[in-house]
Amino acid sequence: MHDIRALRADPAAFDADLARRGVEPVSAKLLAWDGERRQAQTVLQEKQGRRKALAREIGTLKRNGGDSSDLEAEGLALRAEMEALEEQVNVLGRESTALLANLPNRLDATVPEGPDESANVVQHEWGAKPAFTFTPKQHFELGETLKQMDFATAAKLSGSRFVVLRGGIARLARALGQFMLDLHVTEHGYTETQVPVMVNDDAMYGTDKLPKFADQSFRTEDGRWLIPTAEVPLTASVSGDILEASALPLRMTALSQCFRSEAGAAGRDVRGMLRQHQFEKVEMVSVTTPEESDAEHERMTRCAEKVLEKLNIPYRRVLLCAGDTGFGAAKTFDLEAWLPGQGAWREISSCSNTRDFQGRRMNARYRPQAGAAPVFVHTLNGSGLAVGRTLIAVMENYQNEDGSVSVPDVLHPYMGGVEKIS
Incomplete structure (x- = not known):
């Protein structure tokens, strides 16, 4: 607002x-x-x-x-x-x-001009792309050959854009989510939070998902919404509040199911897990002061980058241009992981500073000092990371010629010592 x-x-x-x-x-x-x-x-x-x-x-x-x-x-x-x-x-x-x-947020002055993703600016790259002695496969080819990624059964149960994971791949997905949560809580200072996956109109409106994105969300018969991301309940948890300055920044993280109708995505990424109606994501949310929000944006993005670095997944940070920056964001950094099977960089995290845009919509404020008039908070959100897309990146970067998938070292404790999925 x-x-x-x-x-x-x-x-x-x-x-x-x-x-x-x-x-x-x-x-x-x-x-x-x-x-x-x-x-x-x-x-x-x-x-x-x-x-x-x-x-x-x-x-x-x-x-x-x-x-x-x-x-x-x-x-x-x-x-x-x-x-x-x-x-x-x-x-x-x-x-x-x-x-x-219905008006989008005002952009930060440092956001580059441009109509679409072609004008986004790469800030830096990290990691070396793996060199294969064979032609790397895409994740769905690997998963279906292993008989642990089942799109046909999911379609029978729910329709298109769903998947059933089994065996080692299912465990790998669970391991990724737990690893990300542990990292953000123990090393990055976020508070682990479990949130509802259904919210009311006020929560969606306050986090700028309504009215703009109603057609991209699922609504229940009793008028609640399935969350498109845990950003919604995490951020809306402070709606209507007047916080003390000493309580800021608030840093929260949650692993949740997310639901999106993917309206307008017909024909895009129809194979595999890149674009699903239901997926898991570890979300990071910060509530802070106007003076600290730019520094918090950099900090949050680094937290997401650390996940990829510990997994040894090559990535690049991209500053989104004006035409590609989301509705509620003043400035956004995307992290794109290298997918050898596709031979392309694909978004795996998006970290945005919304400034006071959401704070105004949900009337969330803080008191700079005792007796001072309340001021709207600044809110930030970022994927830390999207679990399904991280699973894709691990499978494609750690694949072997025989179709097996090696497990990144950092995940061995979460996999009961399993080092290879075959």
Whole structure:
């Protein structure tokens, strides 16, 4: 959500920031509505004052035996006028809020220009791509040959974009999730959290998933939403709160199931596990102050990078351009893992600073010091990592010519000592 005061202060800058995302100018319309609403509110307050004065005058007349019929008629007319003004104020307020709720966040000045992912900027690369003496296979080829990755049974049970994992691959997926959680809790200082996978409208709206992404989410018959990411319940856990500065930063992590309808993704990544309706992800969320959010963004991204480094998966960090930055983000770093079977870099983590965009939507604030006025918090979220995509990266980077998959050293304790899946 945007601060209408910032728009009033510099409407040209507001429109220019949104233009970087390809959004048409809206400040003139918003300011016109805002002006009408404030004028109507001023007139309403004046009429409220007059009505109170009338009530006093009518009371005095009646106590003295006078005729108050003219004043009572004026009062009735005032009531009708006030009801019309209240409706005007409410309608203009709803229209302004609806428009603001559908506008993306303003981008950080360091976000590069560009219409789509082709303009993203690689910040750095880490690790050496594995050199194979054979043609590497894609993860689904490996998994189906091992008879431990079953898309046919999943389709029979649930339809497309689901998978059944078995045996060593299922255990490897579980090991990855546990390893990531342990790393973020013991070394990175995040608090492990278990969250509901169903949330209400307020939680989705406050984390900018509604109304923009309603068609990409699953809704239950009783009106709740299956979470698209644990970012939603973790971030929304502070909605409506006024936190003490000493409590910040809050750092939370959760391993959860995630659900996405993948609307608009028809024909993309139809083979394998890259784009699923249901998947596991370890999420990191930080709630912090405006002064610390940029440093927290770098810290969070490094936490995600550490997972890949300990797994020895080659990756690169990419700064997303204006046209590829998500709706709620002011700035985003993607981590892309090297997949030898595809011969391509693929996103495995996305770490975003939303600044106070979500804080305003969910009215989450903190008090900088005792007695000070509350200030909106800054919130950040990042994948640390997507378990299914990390499983893909491990399988493709650690595959052997005979179709087996070696287990990264750091996962041996989580695999009961198993060093190879065959």
